[in-house]
Amino acid sequence: MKRHRMQLPREVIVGEGTIDTVTEVFQRLGFSDSALIVTGYKTMEVAGKIVLEMLESRGVEVDYVVVKSSNVDEVQKVEEKIRINRPQVVFGVGGGTKIDVAKISSANQSIPFISVPTTASHDGIASPVASVKGFEKPYSVMAQAPLAIIADTEIIMKAPKRFSISGCGDVVAKLTAVRDWELAHKVQNEYYGEYAASLALMSAQLVMENVELIKENNEEGLRILLEALISCGVAMSIAGSSRPCSGSEHLFSHALDLTASKHALHGEQCGVGTIMMAFLHGINWKTVKQTLETLKAPTTASELGVTVEEAVEALIKAPTVRPERYTILNEINMDSHFAEKLAKNTGVID
Numbered sequence: 001m002k003r004h005r006m007q008l009p010r011e012v013i014v015g016e017g018t019i020d021t022v023t024e025v026f027q028r029l030g031f032s033d034s035a036l037i038v039t040g041y042k043t044m045e046v047a048g049k050i051v052l053e054m055l056e057s058r059g060v061e062v063d064y065v066v067v068k069s070s071n072v073d074e075v076q077k078v079e080e081k082i083r084i085n086r087p088q089v090v091f092g093v094g095g096g097t098k099i100d101v102a103k104i105s106s107a108n109q110s111i112p113f114i115s116v117p118t119t120a121s122h123d124g125i126a127s128p129v130a131s132v133k134g135f136e137k138p139y140s141v142m143a144q145a146p147l148a149i150i151a152d153t154e155i156i157m158k159a160p161k162r163f164s165i166s167g168c169g170d171v172v173a174k175l176t177a178v179r180d181w182e183l184a185h186k187v188q189n190e191y192y193g194e195y196a197a198s199l200a201l202m203s204a205q206l207v208m209e210n211v212e213l214i215k216e217n218n219e220e221g222l223r224i225l226l227e228a229l230i231s232c233g234v235a236m237s238i239a240g241s242s243r244p245c246s247g248s249e250h251l252f253s254h255a256l257d258l259t260a261s262k263h264a265l266h267g268e269q270c271g272v273g274t275i276m277m278a279f280l281h282g283i284n285w286k287t288v289k290q291t292l293e294t295l296k297a298p299t300t301a302s303e304l305g306v307t308v309e310e311a312v313e314a315l316i317k318a319p320t321v322r323p324e325r326y327t328i329l330n331e332i333n334m335d336s337h338f339a340e341k342l343a344k345n346t347g348v349i350d
């Protein structure tokens with residue numbers, strides 16, 4: 001039997017004002033002396049400062065580093081800081097990119113990390129994978145699961161609504177991601193974990209059933225979305241890869257990042273990708289589209305801010321972005337004619 005390793009978070013705390021639990025969680029996990037906070041300019045103001053002050057008040061030696069985006073230079077900057085300070089734990093405080101940098105740099109330096117998201121824009125807030133620009137691969141790679149996740153809904157609610165809507169797109173994407181995984185298992189005998197697949201699918205279904213609540217941008221809706229995003233992160237931890245959460249719809253989004261001059265948020269692109277890939281899989285793409293429309297999420301190329309040519313090019317490029325990831329795109333010949341027809345049939349382009 002091949003060995004299968006699962007790395008799961010030990011504490012997940014979701015709710016109003018949960019940022020107050022930072023020192024409690026820090027101590028409960030066995031830390032006492034030192035920490036490094038990885039954050040952004042804005043998120044330092046919104047949450048980073050609170051974490052810093054709370055830890056300092058307990059006599060913890062805390063340093064912080066402000067990063068702009070998730071790229072190789074920023075990761076190296078943080079790794080350098082970790083090498084010098086040797087903190088016991090790294091806090092990633094911010095949106096997806098800040099958490100990605102914290103996750104990958106701490107993993108590279110064999111230090112645990114705690115995720116404190118300030119947005120609910122994608123499932124990276126709880127997953128063991130991270131996406132960093134400038135590395136060979138334009139998609140997420142294995143890093144490490146957060147030791148703890150502290151998601152304060154009061155803080156996340158202050159972020160623009162667009163981020164949570166994008167998070168919904170990233171969750172809805174699991175409908176096609178799981179189909180692609182099943183297909184890869186059938187065709188290529190790839191490892192398939194029923195439990196991880198069910199968890200990802202259930203998250204998508206829960207978000208779809210609760211769109212009316214989520215679109216209100218209140219505590220209750222946000223909590224459903226956060227639990228779904230965290231469950232998706234856990235699904236990846238159980239699967240030991242991003243497979244249950246990232247299929248052909250993600251390949252379309254990665255391809256758009258590479259081809260479009262100006263692109264939209266990750267979850268927004270994945271949502272549009274899901275509409276088209278659901279069509280290819282023969283599942284109910286109209287329900288996916290309606291769900292996104294209800295949320296006022298983009299459902300067309302123009303709503304994503306990309307041209308018809310860029311959307312078509314991304315579809316053609318999608319199967320080549322990650323050749324080892326077998327999806328529905330491997331079963332068809334995605335030439336310009338097919339790509340255009342697919343985008344037209346699903347209303348992504350006129």
Ligand SMILES: [Zn+2]
Nearest residue numbers: 122123170270
């Ligand atoms: Zn995603």
